[in-house]
Amino acid sequence: MTETLAPARPAATAHEARLAALRNELAARGLDGFVIPISDEHMSEYVGAYAQRLHWLTGFGGSAGSAAVLADKAAMFVDGRYTIQVREQVDGRLFEYQSVPATSATAWLADNAGAGAKIGFDPWLHGKPWADATAAVLKAKGAQLVPVESNPIDAIWADQPAPSPAPALVQSTQLAGQPSEAKRSAVAEWLSAKGLDAAVISALDSVAWLLNIRGADVDRTPVALSFVLAHADGTAELFIAEEKVTPELRAHLGNAVTIRPREMFVPQLQALAGKKVAVDPERTVQAVFAALAGAGASVAELTDPTVLPKAVKNSAEQAGQRASQARDGAAVAKFLHWLSIEAPKGGQDELSAAAQLRAFRDETGVLRDLSFDTISAAGPNGAQCHYKVSEETNRAIDPASVYLVDSGGQYADGTTDITRTVWIATPDGLSEPTAEHKDRFTRVLKGHIALGTALFPKGTVGAQLDTLARMHLWAAGLDYAHGTGHGVGSFLSVHEGPQRIAKPQAGQAGTSTELMPGMILSNEPGYYKEGEYGIRIENLVLVEARDVPGQEGEYFGFENLTWVPIDRTLVDTALLTRDELKWWDEYHARVEALLAPQLQSAALAWLKEACAPLSRG
Incomplete structure (x- = not known):
């Protein structure tokens, strides 16, 4: 047997x-x-x-x-x-x-x-x-x-990394547009008006904005691991690891900000017995509430008082964003030119493309970091909205295919975020996107234009504008499973609230936040066909006041901030209206005017061709 x-x-x-x-x-x-x-x-x-x-x-x-x-x-x-x-x-x-x-x-x-x-x-x-x-x-x-x-x-977790020991850095008032003293004073006035003694500021970007500091403790986000207690008299306490504190930081913060070891945060919370303390339940962990409750403090659950002023960029921050976008746009244009030459030859993949894009940004000489891990997505990988390339998932960028790249840079004067979807040609240049590719891309483009050119009254929230970006997809029975727009920080987080453009969803903050002049958002509709390809077009926009003849009340619109060519190969011009064609031509004329002085020789020639007027022929 x-x-x-x-x-x-x-x-x-x-x-x-x-x-x-x-x-x-x-x-x-x-x-x-x-x-x-x-x-x-x-x-x-x-x-x-x-x-x-x-x-x-x-x-x-x-x-x-x-x-x-x-x-x-x-x-x-x-x-x-x-x-x-x-x-x-x-x-x-x-x-x-x-x-x-x-x-x-x-x-x-x-x-x-x-x-x-x-x-x-x-x-x-x-x-x-x-x-x-x-x-x-x-x-x-x-x-x-x-x-x-x-x-x-x-x-x-035997080999768990230790928290970053990187020092905290000073963000100059010239770039911040407002000294920390003025920001702390505004928080103090807010506290006094509400009869409160202190506020817990625990979100890292809020700490960074309030004190005009930055750091390198989180990849892609220039923040320092720390907490702040802001008091109604305008003083504050910063809780941060001692190895992060430099003489420059001490001099910058001055006598009104007491620097304490990070491990003193909970004992200081417990010392607030009998005090009235503002804590943001959306941005603060349960342990902070437990410590305050255990100490007998009175907790007022209120939105972090820095959130809205941080979202509404001042003139210096707006100027910095325009400068960083122009610089970053030239780097992305150089990459797209490089891609148009190298990808059709074969031999390029998602990782090599992402590395080359990083290299062009590094050439600016002022790149601090990427603003997020580059989404370099070839063919079917592009159908994953937030795809992250790795050695295991790395895919060749094949000729006669769709390639999506979503990327951004962190510069001292601004944070960028841009997505472009391009057709990878064959060596003979004769390959064409399918009718479906062009239809889906053009519907996404139409939504991008509709949102970017929207005019809306004061009081409008992001959820009310979201339909504009989706309506041309909806008309064909199509949609995408992500929000249309997120807020963006000023040399801070690439995803910054409270503003957001998306479908209203239970338990999801931001879509009901009023859009205000100075807020920066992304405009990024997309379409994704599982197993085949993904399409997304993303620019950043700035909410600005608009004058309308005969207007009743205040009206706003968007100033476009991102200036990089959009791939004309994927456009079905027959689907575009006269106004949409006019938008395309005016947008690309501005792209050429802004980027041409930063490009040379073959890259400049490519730019001029990419920015030529789009006709129905």
């Missing part, structure tokens, strides 16, 4: 071993589950390497998502931007794929955690609204949400 051998079990993957280790750690702590967000102690969208716990555990590299782990099952939660990416990066044998907002970690736990279950969470990584809502839902199911004193992933 022949013995039948059982098939060999595949070797455990690194993420399988990490998940098992986490479950062992939870069991040792008497916990039945744990929730892992992408976050840090400041509720940041982009986090330092030390806080990349979700990526370490699951392999997911997106910027938004979470996981929930129980003893016998686990799940990943992402929105429509990451539907494809999560399946490529996270092992479906280990984690169920769950779609937000159709469900959430809270709802999943309520359905899957048994009565009496203790579900752990790190109060330094979650906001109070989430903690309160989740605790209530679990309580109704007979389970319990339990704050942990230390993160269990940190206990099993």
Whole structure:
């Protein structure tokens, strides 16, 4: 009789071993589950390497998502931007794929955690609204949400990076447009008007804006890991690691800002007993609320008082943005010229293209960093809205295909963000996009133009404008699963609130924020065909006042900030109206005028051809 051998079990993957280790750690702590967000102690969208716990555990590299782990099952939660990416990066044998907002970690736990279950969470990584809502839902199911004193992933992550030791940097008043003293004074007036003693400022970009400082603690976002307590007398306390403090920083902050070690933050919160303290529940972790409540402080849940003034750029910041856009636009134009020559030959891939684009930005001599990881997406990878190229996913840029590149730079005078979608020709130059390619691209273009040329009254919010960018896609039964516009910082975060242009969605802030002159937003409609290609056209725009003959009340429009050619090869001119053709020609005339002085020889010749008037012929 022949013995039948059982098939060999595949070797455990690194993420399988990490998940098992986490479950062992939870069991040792008497916990039945744990929730892992992408976050840090400041509720940041982009986090330092030390806080990349979700990526370490699951392999997911997106910027938004979470996981929930129980003893016998686990799940990943992402929105429509990451539907494809999560399946490529996270092992479906280990984690169920769950779609937000159709469900959430809270709802999943309520359905899957048994009565009496203790579900752990790190109060330094979650906001109070989430903690309160989740605790209530679990309580109704007979389970319990339990704050942990230390993160269990940190206990099993043997080679976890340390937080960045980079020094904090001074942002000059010339670039900031307003001294820190004036900003602190405005916050003090706000506090006094509300009868409050202090405000907790914990969002990293808010700290940076308020004190006119920057840093290098988070890749792609020039911030320093720190907290601020702002007081009603105009003074402030900065909590920051001592190795980050330089003589220049001390001199810049002066006597009105007390610099304390970062570890003194909680003791100082506890010293606010009997004080009235403003805390933003959207931007502050649960641990801060717990510390204040435990000390007997009176907490007023109010929006961070720096958020709106930070979003409304002053004249110096606007000038800096225009300068950085002109500089960055020339770098992107050089890249597109290079791509038009090299990609048709073959031999280029997503990584080599991203590296070349970075090189052109570096040639400016003033690039501080990228503003986010470049989305260099060839063919089907372009169908992932927030694709992130890696050695494992790197794809050749093939001739006769669509290539999407979404990128940006961080300069001391501004933050840029631009997307261009181009047709990669064949060496003979005879290849043509399909009729579908042109139709989809032109519908995206029409939406981009409609939003960029919108005229709207004071009081308009982003959700009211979103339809303009989608209507031509909707007319063909098409849509895209991401917002149309996000705010952008001034040498700060490339995603800055509170303003946003998107479909109104429950629990999603920003779309109901009034658009005001000085706010910068992206204009980026798109279309994505899974497994084939992606299309997106993105410029940055500045809200500005407009004069309209016979107007009743105040009206606003958008000043375009991004000046780089749009690929004419993908345009179906028959779908464009006379006004849209006029927009195209005027836009590209401005592109040529702005960029031509920065380009030479072959790149200049390419620019002139790319900016030639677009005709129906």
